[in-house]
Each structure stands twice: as structure tokens, then as C-alpha cells.
Amino acid sequence: MKESGGRKQGAISPCAACKLLRRRCAQDCVFAPYFPADEPQKFASVHKVFGASNVNKMLQELPEHQRSDAVSSMVYEANARVRDPVYGCVGAISSLQQQIDVLQTQLAIAQAEVVHMRMHQLPSTPNPPTNLSDQNNGNSSTKHNTKSFFTMDMVIDHHQSNNMGESLWSC
Numbered sequence: 001m002k003e004s005g006g007r008k009q010g011a012i013s014p015c016a017a018c019k020l021l022r023r024r025c026a027q028d029c030v031f032a033p034y035f036p037a038d039e040p041q042k043f044a045s046v047h048k049v050f051g052a053s054n055v056n057k058m059l060q061e062l063p064e065h066q067r068s069d070a071v072s073s074m075v076y077e078a079n080a081r082v083r084d085p086v087y088g089c090v091g092a093i094s095s096l097q098q099q100i101d102v103l104q105t106q107l108a109i110a111q112a113e114v115v116h117m118r119m120h121q122l123p124s125t126p127n128p129p130t131n132l133s134d135q136n137n138g139n140s141s142t143k144h145n146t147k148s149f150f151t152m153d154m155v156i157d158h159h160q161s162n163n164m165g166e167s168l169w170s171c
Helices: 014-022 042-052 054-062 066-083 089-121 132-137
Strands: 144-149 154-158
Touching: 014 042, 014 054, 014 066, 042 054, 042 066, 089 132
Parallel strands: none
Antiparallel strands: 144 154
């Protein structure tokens, strides 16, 4: 049977922190609940980056209900610092932000292409006369068609829309 903190009843097994620091693990060890003996790499990376004394101070300054989250954050930051000593988790966040920016750009391009395709699929209807001279002649002086799209009228010039069939994905 196991008690909380990864200790076995009867025999006191030192936590990962006490094992690494080569000291006796006391019953009230601040590290024991968060660095169990079966996860030695967890404390090793935190110790390498922050130092055992600093981790001890941080944990003791926090209320007990916040310590688990703090340890998780320290482990994440320590692992990020081991992978990238200069930027740490800020480098990972920056990389993810760049990926978001690229994906948002791709999404905007895809949405523009959808709008473009929908415009091409709408049937062309001739313009009703819009001014008095057009009403008298019955003809429009320019060859524009108006298409209702998203509650706004768009004027499409058919003379300059010869390349509208090209994909917006190709640059």
C-alpha cells in the first residue's frame, strides 16, 4: 500500500529530490509530494535550472493548494531551458505564435478563395439602369454587372476579370 507522496508504509523511501541531494527524506519533506521517487528526472531538471534551495524557498512561500501547479510550471520551464538554454519556454511560445500567424494567413487566403469561387458561381444579371441617361437609352454605357453578395453590391468589370479563374493559392 502506498501513502500520498509516493512513500510506502513501514519503509521510508526517499523522494527523488532527497535521493539526488543524497540526504535523509524527512516525514515533512516539502519535495516529497511533488517529486516522487519513481520520477527522478523531474527533480533533476528542476534542480539543474533553479537549484534545490530556490525550489524549496518557492514552494514554502506558496499556499499548499498552489504548489502542485507551481511544480508543474517549474518542470515545464526547466525542460524547456534544458532544450533551449537561451530562450527556454519563451522560445517555444514564440514558435507557436509564429505557427498561429502562418495558419491565420493561410485561413484568410482560403476564405478569400471561397469568396472568389462563390462570386464565380453566382449567375450574371444585367444592371438595372441607375441614372436618367441610362433609363432613356435603355443601355448601360459601361459593361458592369452588379451581384448581391453579403448584403453589399459588388461591381465586377468583365474586361479586367479575365484572370479571375486563377487560384489565389498560386503566387
